[in-house]
Amino acid sequence: MSQPKAVIFDIGNVLIEWNPERYFDQVIGQEQRERMFSEVDIHGMMERIDAGAPFAETVAEMAGENSKWHDAILHIRDHWTDVASPAIDHSVRLLRALKDNNVPVFALTNFGVQNFPLSEAKYSFLGEFDRRYISGELGLIKPDPQIYAIVEADTGLAPENLLFTDDREDNITAANVRGWKTHLFDGPEGWAQTLVSYGLLDPAEAGL
Structure with missing residues (x-):
């Protein structure tokens, strides 16, 4: 070899570690997190950012499009190093x-x-x-x-x-x-x- x-x-x-589900379980609870992730394509948003889309603007845009989950989605922008940890x-x-x-x-x-x-x-x-x-x-x-x-x-x-x-x-x-x-x-x-x-x-x- x-x-x-x-x-x-x-x-x-x-x-x-990259487990945003675990982070949001702690922030909004598992039941609410499961609803949010079923209604909002968080991982798809992150793929766009990985491919070159601007980070803060893309997260803010997703939050604006999903008013029910607006504040939670912004955690990804405002608490990034807590989410990716x-x-x-x-x-x-x-x-x-x-x-x-x-x-x-x-x-x-x-x-x-x-x-x-x-x-x-x-x-x-x-x-x-x-x-x-x-x-x-x-x-x-x-x-x-x-x-x-x-x-x-x-x-x-x-x-x-x-x-x-x-x-x-x-x-x-x-x-x-x-x-x-x-x-x-x-x-x-x-x-x-x-x-x-x-x-x-x-x-x-x-x-x-």
């Missing part, structure tokens, strides 16, 4: 352990242009990547094959030299098609074991 030359992290649900600490330690071993570490994330800096201001590790590929800046979102092609072209690394983790199976499948090494993230322990299996970290470094 050849050793990858670079490791690529998704961010949402890999380094930072907390950090997944073990994953952060893995990121830093790889960097300590001089392994190039990149981010490939579906994230908006304006809300990414908000998260980076709270989570300093988002500034520690060697390279970052942010969908909102590129105008493309995973699993569009072109976003993977951009990573390959920019890094100059062959697909088989890239190891990528993401929590979404469709994003992993798209990377597999291109020949990337992949790990479907379902928790930091499994990711840690994968990094050890490729010889990038030893068990102690991986927190195992």
Whole structure:
């Protein structure tokens, strides 16, 4: 099994938890949250932001179109770093352990242009990547094959030299098609074991 030359992290649900349902359960209660999410396409709105739509304006527009849920929807704009939280600490330690071993570490994330800096201001590790590929800046979102092609072209690394983790199976499948090494993230322990299996970290470094 050849050793990858670079490791690529998704961010949402890999380094930072992304579960807006849980946030709104706490803010408005589960029953109201279920109604809101059935009536308002929150995830569709976030996909538009990830693809390059302006963050604050898009959230405000959605709130204006849904007066029943106006104030709740604005939480996404006004309390972004509470909605997209907390950090997944073990994953952060893995990121830093790889960097300590001089392994190039990149981010490939579906994230908006304006809300990414908000998260980076709270989570300093988002500034520690060697390279970052942010969908909102590129105008493309995973699993569009072109976003993977951009990573390959920019890094100059062959697909088989890239190891990528993401929590979404469709994003992993798209990377597999291109020949990337992949790990479907379902928790930091499994990711840690994968990094050890490729010889990038030893068990102690991986927190195992």
